[in-house]
Amino acid sequence: MSSEASAPIVIVGGGAAGFACAEAFREAGGTDPLIIISADDRAPYFRPDLSKELLAGDKPAADELADDDWFADNDVDLRLQSRASRLDAEAHTITAGAGADEQTVQWSRCVLATGSSAARLPVPGGDDPRLLTIRSAADVERIIAQVNGTGPVAVVGSGFIGCEAASSLRARGIDVTMVSLEIQPQRDRLSEFVSAMIAGWLADAGIDFRGSRSVEGIEFTDDGAAVLLANGERVEAAHILVAAGARTTTELAASAGLRVTNGGIHVDSSMRSTADGVFVVGDLAFADNVAAGRPLRVEHWDDAQSMGVIAGKVMAGKRAEWDGVPGFWSTITGETLQYVAWGDGWDEVTARRSDSGISVWYGKNGTIVGLLTHRHDDDQERGKKLILSGASFPPK
Ligand SMILES: Cc1cc2nc3c(=O)[nH]c(=O)nc-3n(C[C@H](O)[C@H](O)[C@H](O)COP(=O)(O)OP(=O)(O)OC[C@H]3O[C@@H](n4cnc5c(N)ncnc54)[C@H](O)[C@@H]3O)c2cc1C
Numbered sequence: 001m002s003s004e005a006s007a008p009i010v011i012v013g014g015g016a017a018g019f020a021c022a023e024a025f026r027e028a029g030g031t032d033p034l035i036i037i038s039a040d041d042r043a044p045y046f047r048p049d050l051s052k053e054l055l056a057g058d059k060p061a062a063d064e065l066a067d068d069d070w071f072a073d074n075d076v077d078l079r080l081q082s083r084a085s086r087l088d089a090e091a092h093t094i095t096a097g098a099g100a101d102e103q104t105v106q107w108s109r110c111v112l113a114t115g116s117s118a119a120r121l122p123v124p125g126g127d128d129p130r131l132l133t134i135r136s137a138a139d140v141e142r143i144i145a146q147v148n149g150t151g152p153v154a155v156v157g158s159g160f161i162g163c164e165a166a167s168s169l170r171a172r173g174i175d176v177t178m179v180s181l182e183i184q185p186q187r188d189r190l191s192e193f194v195s196a197m198i199a200g201w202l203a204d205a206g207i208d209f210r211g212s213r214s215v216e217g218i219e220f221t222d223d224g225a226a227v228l229l230a231n232g233e234r235v236e237a238a239h240i241l242v243a244a245g246a247r248t249t250t251e252l253a254a255s256a257g258l259r260v261t262n263g264g265i266h267v268d269s270s271m272r273s274t275a276d277g278v279f280v281v282g283d284l285a286f287a288d289n290v291a292a293g294r295p296l297r298v299e300h301w302d303d304a305q306s307m308g309v310i311a312g313k314v315m316a317g318k319r320a321e322w323d324g325v326p327g328f329w330s331t332i333t334g335e336t337l338q339y340v341a342w343g344d345g346w347d348e349v350t351a352r353r354s355d356s357g358i359s360v361w362y363g364k365n366g367t368i369v370g371l372l373t374h375r376h377d378d379d380q381e382r383g384k385k386l387i388l389s390g391a392s393f394p395p396k
Pocket of ligand 1: 012013014015016017018037038039040047048049050051082083084085113114115116134135136161249252281282283284298299300301302304327328329330331
């Protein structure tokens with residue numbers, strides 16, 4: 001163990017937020033030794049492509065966030081396939097690895113960027129190892145190898161990852177049935193109007209969407225599998241892909257006594273947690289957003305990167321705060337949606353259509369809180385400004 005004066009900064013997690021943090025720290029002139037501990041089997045890569053181009057077979061591998069030389073050139077010690085198991089926020093140490101490889105490292109600052117994992121179904125058979133999920137590049141390689149052009153595939157869940165995965169498998173010519181608790185994809189989150197649009201795309205692609213279905217169990221047989229539904233239906237399939245949402249990886253933070261709120265760890269707008277020297281970024285952060293005036297927890301690529309950049313700059317002695325409107329994109333059956341919103345609810349919605357596309361505006365308590373566009377991306381910048389300024393709903 002090194003003494004704390006010369007101790008490195010340790011970033012736990014080699015995803016969007018962890019890598020952005022390391023990069024921003026160096027770019028901001030930070031010279032302390034840097035270690036990234038990552039459970040991944042490969043260097044940081046672009047995760048959003050997994051359920052899109054990669055699963056559809058349009059790309060052979062996920063794009064790396066940095067080329068091979070970057071880590072050596074920037075004096076960043078990237079430790080792959082290493083899982084951190086214990087964080088001691090008092091002693092400023094972290095323990096990673098298992099058995100003979102277990103190591104405890106002293107840190108000067110520690111950044112938790114452990115992101116999320118795919119949620120399991122809480123039903124009999126829901127933990128069967130033959131179930132497919134999609135969170136990492138290794139998961140996609142496994143899906144492609146296991147499915148190997150054969151169907152049908154049952155996709156459980158109609159969030160963005162479920163819809164994207166169903167559409168990518170369908171693009172490979174595989175028969176896909178989706179089952180979901182929702183009547184139509186993302187009805188509560190995005191409105192009846194938007195969910196009907198997504199349902200139309202899935203139907204046009206030949207995906208059999210079965211909504212308002214509750215899964216009661218999963219069964220594997222010698223020649224396939226079945227999703228058992230509460231209404232008595234049995235959806236037979238060769239493979240089952242569970243896309244039942246993401247679950248933040250909170251165990252490490254909890255091991256240090258950090259309290260989990262709203263699925264994440266509360267941090268200020270500069271990503272500092274209540275534990276001295278511990279920052280939390282990305283999906284795991286329930287972060288104060290200066291513009292919103294309240295903490296938000298989001299699971300979006302660009303925001304994970306922004307939070308990583310903020311923590312990196314702050315550790316290098318600069319000022320930085322989270323003050324943007326969160327946002328994401330999704331591509332389903334070739335149709336791209338762009339969304340910016342505070343993401344914590346709306347009570348009014350209005351859709352503006354043109355020949356080229358559509359903008360769906362969301363309001364809450366009379367102010368604009370979100371915008372979703374389809375082929376109307378020119379509205380995005382305006383939308384961000386109106387959301388930031390708390391402009392009145394509906395937009396003029
Ligand atoms: C299939 C898929 C498609 C997506 N598409 C989009 C999209 O189109 N648009 C969008 O905005 N967002 C998308 N997202 C969400 C986006 O990828 C996440 O919000 C983002 O990756 C979060 O970044 P993160 O760094 O917080 O966590 P992650 O990227 O999940 O990285 C977490 C890292 O922590 C590591 N880790 C976890 N626990 C430990 C531990 N104990 N020790 C060591 N390492 C650990 C993991 O191995 C991983 O390297 C998608 C996500 C998935 C899974």
